[in-house]
Amino acid sequence: MKCDGIPSGCAISGLMSEEGRRIDGSVVIKSIACMHDRSNGLGGGFAAYGIYPKRKDMYAFHMMFDNMKAKENTEEFFKNYFNVDKDEAIPTRRQKGVTNPPILWRYFLEVPENKLEFQSERDYVTKTVMKINSDIEGSFVASSGKNMGAFKGVGYPEDIGEFYKLEEYSAYIWTSHGRFPTNTPGWWGGAHPFTLLDWSVVHNGEISSYGINKRYLEMFGYKLELRTDTEVIAYLFDLLVRKHKLPVEKAVQALAATFWKDIDRMEPEQKKVATALRQVYGSTLLNGPFSIILGHSRGMIGLNDRIKLRPMTAARKDDMLYMASEESAIREIAPDLDEVWSPRAGTPVFGKLRPEVE
Amino acid sequence: MESQLPAEFIVNVDHERCRKCKRCVMNCSFSAIEFKDKVIPNNKQCVACHRCATFCPENAITITENPLDYKDSYNWSPEIRKNILKQAESGGIILTGMGNPKPYPIYWDHMLIDACQVTNPSIDPLREPMELRTYLGAKPESLEFEGDGSNISLKTELAPQVKLDIPIVFAAMSYGAISLNAHKALAMAAKRMGTLMNTGEGGLHEDLAGYTDRIIVQVASGRFGVTSKYLNNSALVEIKIGQGAKPGIGGHLPGEKVGEDISKTRMIPVGTDALSPAPHHDIYSIEDLSQLIYAIKETTDYKKPVSVKIAAVHNVAAIASGIVRAGADIVMIDGFRGGTGAAPMIIRDHVGIPIELALAAVDERLRQEGIRNRASILVGGSIRQSADVVKAIALGADACVIGTASLIAMGCRVCQKCYTGNCAWGIATQKPELVRRLNPELAADRLCNLLTAWGHEIQEVLGSLGINAIESLRGSRERLRGVGLNQEALDILGIKHAGIGQ
Numbered sequence: 001m002k003c004d005g006i007p008s009g010c011a012i013s014g015l016m017s018e019e020g021r022r023i024d025g026s027v028v029i030k031s032i033a034c035m036h037d038r039s040n041g042l043g044g045g046f047a048a049y050g051i052y053p054k055r056k057d058m059y060a061f062h063m064m065f066d067n068m069k070a071k072e073n074t075e076e077f078f079k080n081y082f083n084v085d086k087d088e089a090i091p092t093r094r095q096k097g098v099t100n101p102p103i104l105w106r107y108f109l110e111v112p113e114n115k116l117e118f119q120s121e122r123d124y125v126t127k128t129v130m131k132i133n134s135d136i137e138g139s140f141v142a143s144s145g146k147n148m149g150a151f152k153g154v155g156y157p158e159d160i161g162e163f164y165k166l167e168e169y170s171a172y173i174w175t176s177h178g179r180f181p182t183n184t185p186g187w188w189g190g191a192h193p194f195t196l197l198d199w200s201v202v203h204n205g206e207i208s209s210y211g212i213n214k215r216y217l218e219m220f221g222y223k224l225e226l227r228t229d230t231e232v233i234a235y236l237f238d239l240l241v242r243k244h245k246l247p248v249e250k251a252v253q254a255l256a257a258t259f260w261k262d263i264d265r266m267e268p269e270q271k272k273v274a275t276a277l278r279q280v281y282g283s284t285l286l287n288g289p290f291s292i293i294l295g296h297s298r299g300m301i302g303l304n305d306r307i308k309l310r311p312m313t314a315a316r317k318d319d320m321l322y323m324a325s326e327e328s329a330i331r332e333i334a335p336d337l338d339e340v341w342s343p344r345a346g347t348p349v350f351g352k353l354r355p356e357v358e
Numbered sequence: 359m360e361s362q363l364p365a366e367f368i369v370n371v372d373h374e375r376c377r378k379c380k381r382c383v384m385n386c387s388f389s390a391i392e393f394k395d396k397v398i399p400n401n402k403q404c405v406a407c408h409r410c411a412t413f414c415p416e417n418a419i420t421i422t423e424n425p426l427d428y429k430d431s432y433n434w435s436p437e438i439r440k441n442i443l444k445q446a447e448s449g450g451i452i453l454t455g456m457g458n459p460k461p462y463p464i465y466w467d468h469m470l471i472d473a474c475q476v477t478n479p480s481i482d483p484l485r486e487p488m489e490l491r492t493y494l495g496a497k498p499e500s501l502e503f504e505g506d507g508s509n510i511s512l513k514t515e516l517a518p519q520v521k522l523d524i525p526i527v528f529a530a531m532s533y534g535a536i537s538l539n540a541h542k543a544l545a546m547a548a549k550r551m552g553t554l555m556n557t558g559e560g561g562l563h564e565d566l567a568g569y570t571d572r573i574i575v576q577v578a579s580g581r582f583g584v585t586s587k588y589l590n591n592s593a594l595v596e597i598k599i600g601q602g603a604k605p606g607i608g609g610h611l612p613g614e615k616v617g618e619d620i621s622k623t624r625m626i627p628v629g630t631d632a633l634s635p636a637p638h639h640d641i642y643s644i645e646d647l648s649q650l651i652y653a654i655k656e657t658t659d660y661k662k663p664v665s666v667k668i669a670a671v672h673n674v675a676a677i678a679s680g681i682v683r684a685g686a687d688i689v690m691i692d693g694f695r696g697g698t699g700a701a702p703m704i705i706r707d708h709v710g711i712p713i714e715l716a717l718a719a720v721d722e723r724l725r726q727e728g729i730r731n732r733a734s735i736l737v738g739g740s741i742r743q744s745a746d747v748v749k750a751i752a753l754g755a756d757a758c759v760i761g762t763a764s765l766i767a768m769g770c771r772v773c774q775k776c777y778t779g780n781c782a783w784g785i786a787t788q789k790p791e792l793v794r795r796l797n798p799e800l801a802a803d804r805l806c807n808l809l810t811a812w813g814h815e816i817q818e819v820l821g822s823l824g825i826n827a828i829e830s831l832r833g834s835r836e837r838l839r840g841v842g843l844n845q846e847a848l849d850i851l852g853i854k855h856a857g858i859g860q
Contacts, residue, residue, distance in 0.1 A: 209834060211834030216833075245500075246501065247510055260487075273510070276512055288830075
């Protein structure tokens, strides 16, 4: 199939099997490669769910270190904060177009019982991630979830995928990103996906409300260190869904809020909910152009800004859900589809792992 | 004692053009124009209110500053010399009206707003929705839902919220300080524009009964006109602790202004001075304030948000935090440039701090304490134009309050003589023949036009910022840059200097 890409900034592509079937990484690489012209070689990355079944109950920390000193300091830190079950280099190969990688290492961690007297395990892990990113010079957490991982760096996404040997991993959710950075410098930590615990975000666009989203998150103890607007999306989902326990649909409605003109026409109960969401969560509204794919351990959510200033196409085939910046990137890996559609502005697309799938 | 003070202004009458219609004589409420065969100005009485010039059918009148020069001294400015002369003649405190006119730095004019280019598209407010709607009131930290699937309902009960269609409300100006016609105009405009007017401390005249859902009723230290009916006939209730133009001091409406109607509204005898004590005599500390807040909430069955208005003073952030913790749903901060009907000049011109800095400090403090959601922030004290509103909201305000700007819209020329009761425009006066000059309907139209214009301007700015809801601007200081400010001011405002990117 011929790949007709339209030159434009940033590409995202995601796929999942709702039955939990594992798919190897070469598929997602092929899809994102199709949108080569949407990136400029300054960032590419992938998130994969279900890749560490043997250690699925441990936090898999994918780390980036600028130097050995940073690695040593971080390992000292891990010793104090976690039980380290295993650590190893993240396998890579030499790849044209990928230069100067940092030291890439992964750690499988458990939280010692005695650390959890006054806080939940996930709050504890969140705090350690914030601490490493802000306090340990030259050390960066690329991902910190269970049975998942982020693989990212500076380069075109297809080269980054080859570099990380993603064909050797199999996952039930893959998301990917090709970057055309404008506002923030191209550096390894700054590539997408952005993650926290098992949340991962790939994002095409710019969050024009970043200033207030950031200040709002800081009120709840989040530290935004990455000099990029995308991290607020991951943290907002973490805050709304994990900490405030909003149903995911309601969290999405807060982030891409319904217009007042539509709220005013709703039935009373719906109207009450929509109004309260805007009153209470006004500072979480993501304003400005975006299309995002959010990954988490039980599924994948695609979302556009509320006037759809960035492209996104979704498609289904059997138990597979696909989402991408361009239809061509989906057709490239699944030419024959049951259903293809352009999600409406501000209307989420949910991919959910079937309840019976562990 | 014969006054040695020279006239401030010279009224120039072009006798060639004048056709002796005497309209100027009838219109001048300061006795600055007489008619003796021809129009004769009495320059010493002129306050430059422009009433005569505006209504002269021949455009025969101009008013100029008295060019009388003083021997130059940077230190002994003409104004200081004139004030000394005044006090040497009177032995009194110098009274004045309206806001601080001194050339203190205006921080609004040292902040610039961002706009989109290339990477994020700007939005055209003529073609896309551009939302200004704002709710005032305490918000919970989070929402709780019950049920699942398609059957999700809200479990959290929100505190009362007041809807504003535009984040600009009319400032507290009492019936007494301003006329009933001015009050009516503000109430009509507030209703039409989906915003609020504020009674000030003078009670609520019965003619405004039809507007109560758009009225903030004030409870000040004089407690004028406060009854349970008054508190319940409102959109929200405001406890006035202080006023930007005169922090720390009370108010005094002279007995000659207390006619039949004001006496009834304020619930005081005709002809008596209406004195507002400097403090509330039942609030000598924060816990007393909390009692009053909850007394009002009990009286209104927890259906009205309670606001507490304070003047911006040095320790404003800590005070505001205390007010929020004391149970207020709204904190209204009035900057040192805020207007007044009457204040001692020494207080108006030398006490308090700029609203820009006060607002930035309060918003930041409430965020640091994790209680910003527990109260809305209203700010006033010289919001002059829609750009000031945009900047205030970006610094963290929920909405702005306009007093002087709304008076100017109705005809005020900022002559600063409100305290004389001679307002030629029928605004700051109780004299029936002057009050009659202000047509409430026409004044309301002018107020609506002003808000409509500002609303469009705010929408233009939002569009250029690439956002389509006011809440995405609120507190987004990243979209402001300072020019010509020192590092300390930038730090307090929480903004970067122009030229610095992300």
